[in-house]
Amino acid sequence: MMSDKNMTFEEAMKRIEQIASLMEQDNLPLESSLALYEEGISLVRHCSAELDNAERRIKQLTVSPDGELILADMPATEA
Secondary structure: OOOHHHOOHHHHHHHHHHHHHHHHOOOOOHHHHHHHHHHHHHHHHHHHHHHHHHHHHOEEEEEOOOOOEEEEEOOOOOO
16 A cells, blocks of 8 residues: 555545445454554545645735735635
């Protein structure tokens, strides 16, 4: 399996869905469930970071001080 850092957002989301499906089956040993849970948490963090990076790249349409419409970087939000 590839590491989180090498996964695309879409690949990570697909793996999260697989993990959720496996964990819903209720027939996994405790250690397997814990390993899947930890992998899922890591993937969720990866996806969250990817979304944060995408948000920072988004441009927003704003009005300049002289009244013109301009594209500006979206202001960073504090977590």
